[in-house]
Amino acid sequence: MKVTFLGCGDGFSLEQGHNSALLTFAGTNLCIDFPESNHLGLHRLGMQLNQIENLFITHLHEDHINGLQKLALFHKVYPGQTKPKLYIPTGLKADLWQCLRHGLELTTRGKREFEDYFDIICVDHEFEIAGIRFELVQTLHVPDMLSYGLLCKPYFYFSGDTRFDESYILSIADEVQTIYYECHLQNDQLPSHTSLEELLTLPVAIQAKMLLMHYVDDYVHAAARDQFHAEYKLRIAEPLRGYDGE
Ligand SMILES: [Zn+2]
Ligand SMILES: [Zn+2]
Numbered sequence: 703m704k705v706t707f708l709g710c711g712d713g714f715s716l717e718q719g720h721n722s723a724l725l726t727f728a729g730t731n732l733c734i735d736f737p738e739s740n741h742l743g744l745h746r747l748g749m750q751l752n753q754i755e756n757l758f759i760t761h762l763h764e765d766h767i768n769g770l771q772k773l774a775l776f777h778k779v780y781p782g783q784t785k786p787k788l789y790i791p792t793g794l795k796a797d798l799w800q801c802l803r804h805g806l807e808l809t810t811r812g813k814r815e816f817e818d819y820f821d822i823i824c825v826d827h828e829f830e831i832a833g834i835r836f837e838l839v840q841t842l843h844v845p846d847m848l849s850y851g852l853l854c855k856p857y858f859y860f861s862g863d864t865r866f867d868e869s870y871i872l873s874i875a876d877e878v879q880t881i882y883y884e885c886h887l888q889n890d891q892l893p894s895h896t897s898l899e900e901l902l903t904l905p906v907a908i909q910a911k912m913l914l915m916h917y918v919d920d921y922v923h924a925a926a927r928d929q930f931h932a933e934y935k936l937r938i939a940e941p942l943r944g945y946d947g948e
Contacts, residue, residue, distance in 0.1 A: 703725060703854070704945065706725075706944045709739050711917070712917060715765075715919050718739075718919065719739030719742065720735075721735065722736060723882065728832035730756065732757070735862075737767070756789065760849060760863065762794060763863065770798075785820060799816040834854060837852065837855075841862050841863065841867065843862070859874050859878050861883045866897070875907075879911065885936075886917060887920065909935040915939045
């Protein structure tokens with residue numbers, strides 16, 4: 703299981719891509735979320751948009767889905783070996799199509815539906831790709847908004863966007879090698895996200911297996927991350943670096 707962030711940026715990031723992870727395993731791949739900035743991230747990895755085989759969408763904030771229309775159209779113009787499979791939490795499917803359909807429904811070849819662009823698999827609890835199981839975990843991002851993380855034992859937990867969920871982190875920490883957790887790394891408290899101050903309340907052994915993502919551009923340069931790593935056990939994920947077996 704190799705995890706490569708196509709971007710680790712927050713919703714307002716300019717200098718790096720928005721947060722999205724490309725997992726490669728068992729001869730296939732799965733992209734968690736699909737911001738527009740993934741196009742450049744994939745290009746830098748030497749990949750085309752039509753090489754994405756599987757997608758999972760955590761929630762419908764635009765910095766997590768604003769590349770899906772381009773991905774869908776690219777696959778129609780330059781088809782990959784297979785239509786991308788879209789694993790979508792059941793409660794998000796209709797709203798996601800509402801977000802996308804204004805640019806995808808009407809075409810020169812007639813009216814198209816969501817299913818014409820993606821093989822859609824609605825997920826309630828878990829899904830499996832090439833023998834690897836991914837469990838949906840509802841997160842605490844915005845009240846009443848559906849938002850999810852992914853648990854993939856024994857490899858990782860990926861938090862998606864969420865407020866600090868201490869009890870959940872404590873409950874799975876021993877079962878995974880790495881915890882990819884969102885942290886804005888700003889001084890201000892943001893009510894829908896997790897702060898550094900909150901993560902520093904966790905046991906140090908848990909902090910040591912965390913990689914932070916969805917952060918502000920202040921940490922996009924290696925020197926800033928190195929300075930942070932000299933001070934804390936927590937690590938900051940680096941865009942386009944492959945984390946092998948983590
Ligand atoms: Zn976000
Ligand atoms: Zn969000």
